[in-house]
Amino acid sequence: MDITPASGSKRGGWKAFAFIIVAVAGMSLGSTGSLENLIVFFIGELNMKRITAAQITNVLNGCTCLFPVFGAIIADSFLGSFIVASISFCVALLGTVVLTLMATLNSLRPQPCDDGSKLCKPPSEIQDAVLYVGLTLITVGFGGVRFTIATFGASQFDKAEEKGSFFDWFFFTLYIASIVSMTAIFYIEGEVSWGVGFGLCALATLIAMVTLLSGYPFYRSDKPQGSPFLDLARVPVASVRKWKSQLSSRVEEYYGGHDGLVPVFVATPGKRLRFFNRAALINEGDIQSNGAIAKPWRLCTVKQVEDFKSLIGIMPLWSTSIFLSTSIGIEGSLIVLQALTMDRHLGSHFQIPPGSIPVILLVSTAISLPLIDRVLFPAWQKLIGKPLTPLHRIGIGHVFSVLSCAVSALIELKRLNIAHRQQLQEQTNLEVAMSALWLCPQLFLAGIGIAFHFPGQVAFYYQEFPESLKSTSTAMISLIQGIGYYMSTAVIDLVQRITPWLPDDINHGRLDNMYWALFVLGVLNFAYYLVCSALYNYVAV
Known part of the structure; x- marks a missing residue:
């Protein structure tokens, strides 16, 4: 940096x-x-x-x-x-x-x-x-x-x-x-x-x-650059309208644009997702006399077709990150509720605000980012001989996020055991005799995971998205986070409806079971990610 x-x-x-x-x-x-x-x-x-x-x-x-x-x-x-x-x-x-x-x-x-x-x-x-x-x-x-x-x-x-x-x-x-x-x-x-x-x-x-x-x-x-989304939307429409057309291997059969006089032929579309190549296939009546497109919803340029296919190719990998954000959203809200029931004192005069407990996650992330950039990347390059790719970085983030869920479950089980002993002995549940600092290990692991997969995702999308969608590329991680927060709300509501794990007083619930469920789903999601990343071919080289 x-x-x-x-x-x-x-x-x-x-x-x-x-x-x-x-x-x-x-x-x-x-x-x-x-x-x-x-x-x-x-x-x-x-x-x-x-x-x-x-x-x-x-x-x-x-x-x-x-x-x-x-x-x-x-x-x-x-x-x-x-x-x-x-x-x-x-x-x-x-x-x-x-x-x-x-x-x-x-x-x-x-x-x-x-x-x-x-x-x-x-x-x-x-x-x-x-x-x-x-x-x-x-x-x-x-x-x-x-x-x-x-x-x-x-x-x-x-x-x-x-x-x-x-x-x-x-x-x-x-x-x-x-x-x-x-x-x-x-x-x-x-x-x-x-x-x-x-x-x-x-x-x-x-x-x-x-x-x-x-x-x-x-x-x-x-x-x-105008609305690139409208151009991309034309690709599947034109492909469907020409679904009976036979694909060709000849460059002149595909439309690359025009210079104001005649069509320009650049290259044939790539072999992946070949069905959409029909959108750039030139049929009779598709081109005007000056080389421009006569029917925009029947013919697209080769570049528009390749841009559309690149987005389709990214979607499976993008979907694997939805669970990560869902898990972060659930942990981020429930950990504050845990902190509200725990001893947050540092010394006799200072008490940590419950909303400040997740700052450990940010500290972990902030420390990890320069270490990854200055230490891990050079060491990886020296040992392996190749740079750490964005997909490698995202995968490592998956691993740390899954480990965080397991640690969260173990720490919550310890908190519940102490709370139950207090209730038997003192008949009170105002504050569990357990320091809120016990929440640090899970936040520390989650922070390392974020330091790997969030910057990795932004770099990956910025690199692989079409040039006309650069702002949208960096916003994809935000879209993932947004979906994750909505999913976390839906998951919490569902768990409340079908299980006794999340009562309003979490000392009478089983929040640890919630974390174990996230751990199991995280392992399955990581396996899905490995399959998607193994099948993915980089667009930008």
Whole structure:
């Protein structure tokens, strides 16, 4: 992750990097501080039940992860990454201001109550409306920034190694800023004031937005290329309409484009997924006299066909990562509920905020990223003679994530045994006599897994996606996270319905069984990943 001056270009390079990375830091501070501690805010300030708060938090996280996909589509097709990121920052700033007002003004919150009991008064319709307006603005805003700015940053560089270095710095900054937010800002929210904490998130978002806009003279422009999705959609339609046509091995039988006078013949489509090659097969009446396509939904270029096939080829590998995000979403919400029942004291005067426990995951990830880049990669290259590919990196991440589930189950079993002994001896379940630091090993393993598979996935998609879909490529990991959060909410709801594992008081449940189920499914998913990766052929070489 060495930073060296850009050469040969007045715009872009590491000059632009300085502005973008500061914006990333501010975005991460603001989004983490306003979104990741909401489960504690919902329980303590809005009188929600614990499992309900966990499910709503997962839905919000899912929305935040899905909006980057819509932002990427708009960036690729119409506005460009810089404009989408700038507008999204404005929306996010408004959302943090609304949340700050709600935390500050008593009239916008229900009366304080004891931990979501049945006697607690829920928020009024007006209070709910203000809450959901703020949450909508935050999820749309930060969702629109998160990976659009990653694509914009990578577009400032020419060399593949510089782009890879940027992604390492992007994730490193993202996690370090999140660590600061989950310690300092979470502490302020829990021990000083939610209003002050959310206000700091708004300030960080404002600074990030101003910094991004200030760097405009140093950026390379990223021009949208129209709607690539419409072009790709034509491929399966044209293929089906020509399903009776016989494929040919002759270059002149396939349409490569036109130069304004006659068709251009570049090459025959590749052999994989040959059915779709029919979309580029020239039939009578498909081409106008000037060489242009006469019927767009009957004829596509060879490049459009190959781009479409590359996306289809990636989908099985992409689907293997859905379980990883589902598992992370489940662990991320339930681990806060575990922490709420455990001893969180460090010394006699300081108590760790429950929402800050997952910071161990971010610390592990932040430490692992430079070690992987500076130690593991060179060692692998020296011993094996070949670089560690993105698919290797993703596979290693799978292994650590599965191990994390097994360790989570063992630690939860220990916590339950202590809780049951306390209930027999003291008839109380207010706090289990077990340090919350016991949750660190599972978070440490999960953090190593994230350091491997998230950057590996971003690099893989950026490398393998068509040029016209670069913003969408980096947003694919966000789409996976979003689906994972929604799946985690659905899984928790299903488990609550069909098993006694997840009651509102987890001391009377079997959360360890939940983790063991994730472990078994993780092993099966890893086997599926090995099959998909073995069958995959790289598009970019």
